[in-house]
Amino acid sequence: MKPGTIRAWSWVHKWSSLVSTAFLLMLCLTGLPLVFTHELNHLLLDQSWQAADPNAPKKNLDEVLATALAREPGDVPAFMSFDEDRPVVNVTSRPADGPATAFHFQPIDQTTGDPAPPVAGHPLLEFLLQLHTDMFLGLSGMLFLGVMGLLLIAAVVSGVVLYAPFMRRLPFGTLRLEKAARTRWLDWHNLLGIVTVAWVTVVGLTGVVNTLATPILTVWKNTALKELTAEYAAPVATGERASLDQAVARAKQALPGKTLQFVAFPGTDYSTDHHYAVFFHGDTPLTAHLTTPALIDVRTGELAAVAPTPWYVKALSLSQPLHFGDYGGLGLKIVWGLLDLATIVILGSGLYLWLAKKRGRKA
Amino acid sequence: MKRGKDLSLRAVFGVPLILGVLALIGLVGALLENGLWDGLGAALLVTSAAAVVWARFRRR
Numbered sequence: 001m002k003p004g005t006i007r008a009w010s011w012v013h014k015w016s017s018l019v020s021t022a023f024l025l026m027l028c029l030t031g032l033p034l035v036f037t038h039e040l041n042h043l044l045l046d047q048s049w050q051a052a053d054p055n056a057p058k059k060n061l062d063e064v065l066a067t068a069l070a071r072e073p074g075d076v077p078a079f080m081s082f083d084e085d086r087p088v089v090n091v092t093s094r095p096a097d098g099p100a101t102a103f104h105f106q107p108i109d110q111t112t113g114d115p116a117p118p119v120a121g122h123p124l125l126e127f128l129l130q131l132h133t134d135m136f137l138g139l140s141g142m143l144f145l146g147v148m149g150l151l152l153i154a155a156v157v158s159g160v161v162l163y164a165p166f167m168r169r170l171p172f173g174t175l176r177l178e179k180a181a182r183t184r185w186l187d188w189h190n191l192l193g194i195v196t197v198a199w200v201t202v203v204g205l206t207g208v209v210n211t212l213a214t215p216i217l218t219v220w221k222n223t224a225l226k227e228l229t230a231e232y233a234a235p236v237a238t239g240e241r242a243s244l245d246q247a248v249a250r251a252k253q254a255l256p257g258k259t260l261q262f263v264a265f266p267g268t269d270y271s272t273d274h275h276y277a278v279f280f281h282g283d284t285p286l287t288a289h290l291t292t293p294a295l296i297d298v299r300t301g302e303l304a305a306v307a308p309t310p311w312y313v314k315a316l317s318l319s320q321p322l323h324f325g326d327y328g329g330l331g332l333k334i335v336w337g338l339l340d341l342a343t344i345v346i347l348g349s350g351l352y353l354w355l356a357k358k359r360g361r362k363a
Numbered sequence: 364m365k366r367g368k369d370l371s372l373r374a375v376f377g378v379p380l381i382l383g384v385l386a387l388i389g390l391v392g393a394l395l396e397n398g399l400w401d402g403l404g405a406a407l408l409v410t411s412a413a414a415v416v417w418a419r420f421r422r423r
Contacts, residue, residue, distance in 0.1 A: 164376070168369045172378040173418030191418055195411040198383035202390055286394050321394060328393030331405035338412050 001165050013158035017350050020151035027145070027207070028344045030132040035325050035336045037125055044122045051087050056111040060245040061263075064089045067113045068106045075104060079270070080244075081262035083107070088116045139214050146211030152204045159193050166190055182356045189349040192342045199339045200346075206319035216316045221269055224310055241266075242301030244276065251278035251294035254303050258282060261291060266298050274298055285327040289317045378414070385410050 033040060059067075061080065068091035069075055075093035082089055087110045094103050107116040121129070134141035167174075167190060175187045248263065258280035264270035271277035275295040281288050295304040309317070321327035325336030385407045393404025 163379075164372060167375050171370070172375075173414065173421070175418055191415060194379040195382050195414050197379065198386040199390070199408065199411065202387070284395065285397060318394075322390065328404045329401040331402055332393055332408065335405050335408045335412065339408070342412070342415070 006162065006165055009158045009161045013155055013162055014354065016151045016154035016158065017347075018354065020148045020155065021347050021351055023145065023148040024152055025344065025347050027132060027148075028340050028347065030128045031324075032337055032340045033125065034128055034132060035333050035340065037121065037129075037324075038326065039330070039333075040125060041121055044124075049086070049117050051109050051116075052112045052114060054087065054111065058087060058110040059113055061089070061248055062243055062245045064108050064110060064113065065091060065244055068108055069093060071106060071115075072104045076267070077265040078103060078268050079262055079264055082260055083119065086116070087111050090118075133210075142211040142214065146208045149204050149208035149211065153201065153208070156193075156197060156201055156204065160197060163190060163194050182353065182360075185349045185352055185356075189346060189353060192346045192349075196339055196342050196346070200343060203323055203325075206323040209315055209319035210323055213316055216312050217269075220310060220313050224307065225272060241298050242296075247276045247296040247298075247301050248278055250301060250303055251276075251280070251296055254294045254306050255280045255292060258292065264293075271295075275304055285321065286318070289321055289327075290314055291317065382411050382414055 065077055065080065069077065072093050074095055074097075076096045077091065078094050079092040080089060081092075088107050089110050091106045091108060092103050093106070105118065107118050108114070109116045120126070130136055134145065137144070166186075173191060175191065176183050244263070248260065252258075252260065259282070261279045261281045264277040264279065266273050266275060270279070270293075272295070274297065276298055277293045277295055279291045279293045281291050290309070292306065292308050294306050296302065297304045325333055389404040389407030392400045392407070
């Protein structure tokens with residue numbers, strides 16, 4: 001490699017790293033406990049609630065919905081979701097004339113209709129997740145972190161290119177521990193960087209895709225979902241709606257073997273003005289993150305369409321497990337944590353090497 | 364350290380490439396299947412960390 005080429009790649013590596021290091025360190029530090037969210041919530045929260053009568057027959061979904069709306073008069077239903085490990089249906093409603101963001105959330109014991117305690121994450125983990133996702137800045141924060149993720153990819157690519165000239169006379173795994181601190185840390189930086197390159201690239205790229213969640217879902221709603229409503233004229237009034245329970249049963253017939261995830265009611269972001277959107281997911285780690293909505297005509301209760309999500313929504317869905325490493329059991333999470341720690345060392349040693357080089361030039 | 368002639372690209376990137384491929388197989392394998400692949404995925408991914416431990420403690 002020519003000296004000029006090496007200088008150019010060094011420039012890319014230096015500046016892509018320097019600009020993003022502080023944010024990447026924040027993402028690594030907050031991401032480490034988030035990998036173990038499930039375990040930490042289990043440890044830190046008291047979630048000992050049990051249904052009053054676990055063996056009692058479950059109320060049907062229309063009854064649950066009516067119970068929830070009776071407790072929030074004037075509300076219209078927005079979403080209904082289902083806990084996996086307890087007989088609880090979560091009803092989200094909003095005032096009929098209020099803003100689309102003013103939601104009421106009611107977990108309901110499906111065996112009795114009584115309120116159940118909500119399952120919320122530990123406040124500290126919720127804080128870390130928000131910091132990790134958007135730094136409390138909403139969409140602009142997410143997109144900014146996406147740019148930081150792109151800089152990480154630039155740093156990785158330039159780092160791989162520069163690995164060759166740096167290691168051209170050193171066998172793989174060389175650590176010159178007897179040398180000066182700068183040489184030692186350079187070797188650690190190179191070794192950790194090259195062995196984690198695949199993992200860092202996957203986590204970085206999926207992180208970038210995750211930062212695009214809002215625009216991706218907006219495009220989906222404005223294109224694929226909108227096409228399904230073209231033939232309808234006016235929204236359907238609440239009183240004209242078919243049975244929710246039968247609509248969900250019809251959707252289950254259309255997608256056998258899938259697990260019911262949630263229902264989006266007409267007029268919400270995840271549905272149309274004319275359908276119950278009944279979302280299902282699969283049972284393997286891969287398909288558990290791939291949702292498929294069945295649209296049920298809200299007037300007739302008949303199946304209107306099964307609308308597999310487009311590729312860009314699938315990419316977003318798969319980016320979430322591949323970013324957080326929460327899909328392969330505790331063993332995978334522990335390895336994820338180790339690689340996260342290695343990345344922190346890479347970032348710290350890179351910063352140290354830059355400072356040491358700068359000091360060396362001044363001396 | 365004795366300095367010889369330059370290593371080929373294959374010599375420089377051979378082991379990192381193998382580690383990268385193993386890591387990717389582990390990442391995707393654990394995503395595709397439960398059970399055996401949970402452990403296998405973690406095992407394939409941990410080879411990267413194992414290489415670092417090997418480099419640190421190998422006989423010089």
